[in-house]
Amino acid sequence: xxxxxxxxxxxxxxxxxxxxxxxxxxxxxxxxxxxxxxxxxxxxxxxxxxxxxxxxxxxxxxxxxxxxxxxxxxxxxxxxxxxxxxxxxxxxxxxxxxxxxxxxxxxxxx
Amino acid sequence: xxxxxxxxxxxxxxxxxxxxxxxxxxxxxxxxxxxxxxxxxxxxxxxxxxxxxxxxxxxxxxxxxxxxxxxxxxxxxxxxxxxxxxxxxxxxxxxxxxxxxxxxxxxxxxxxxxxx
Numbered sequence: 162x163x164x165x166x167x168x169x170x171x172x173x174x175x176x177x178x179x180x181x182x183x184x185x186x187x188x189x190x191x192x193x194x195x196x197x198x199x200x201x202x203x204x205x206x207x208x209x210x211x212x213x214x215x216x217x218x219x220x221x222x223x224x225x226x227x228x229x230x231x232x233x234x235x236x237x238x239x240x241x242x243x244x245x246x247x248x249x250x251x252x253x254x255x256x257x258x259x260x261x262x263x264x265x266x267x268x269x270x271x
Numbered sequence: 272x273x274x275x276x277x278x279x280x281x282x283x284x285x286x287x288x289x290x291x292x293x294x295x296x297x298x299x300x301x302x303x304x305x306x307x308x309x310x311x312x313x314x315x316x317x318x319x320x321x322x323x324x325x326x327x328x329x330x331x332x333x334x335x336x337x338x339x340x341x342x343x344x345x346x347x348x349x350x351x352x353x354x355x356x357x358x359x360x361x362x363x364x365x366x367x368x369x370x371x372x373x374x375x376x377x378x379x380x381x382x383x384x385x386x387x
Contacts, residue, residue, distance in 0.1 A: 195375060195376070197376075197378075199315075202362070202381070202383075203380060203381060204275075204277070204364045204365075204366070204378035204379050204380050204381045205315070205364070205366070205378045206378070207375045207376065207377060207378075210375055246314075248314070248315075257303065257320050257328075258317075258320065259305050259317065259320070259366065259368075259376055260317050261307070261314045261315040261316075261317070262314060263314050264314055
């Protein structure tokens, strides 16, 4: 399985942008890059996903490196409700093996 | 986004009994469902992947006879923890996907299982 590495934790100030990095140097050509976040005692929540091009939605933006070996989740204006564990996941060719790594715990300071 | 409903949200059972957890996709057909277990302050650990109408594929170290998974329809998968013991106490989470390559997964709210 292709693996991802993320920093264990990051901190941001409220209303400032946050850039959450993810390295996936062994990504294969057909792996999609997914991001999810999890609040305490809840199931994960979908944030965004992409293949090669940068993606934007109402929650965040996903910037994918040209060689696809890394990506960055961008929260444009962090709020206190964005404090969560963020997971970067690669989904394999058949949609199987949806494996979570340790993720990044984001703290947002008021 | 799509909704995945997991029931019950929490359950307490006696050691030696079995517990069934249901996972339903409410507004889409879930061709693939995943079951996870999560211990406090840890990440989600994939237990098994099930495709509708097929036997589940279990991850290494997960006992298929203890954690029975049934995915008999495109909207329902169940996880039965058989002969539960206190070490099975955990947060169990299901997720569902439709199609294959480029669809996102949607997650249930999780089930907090406590075995006493």
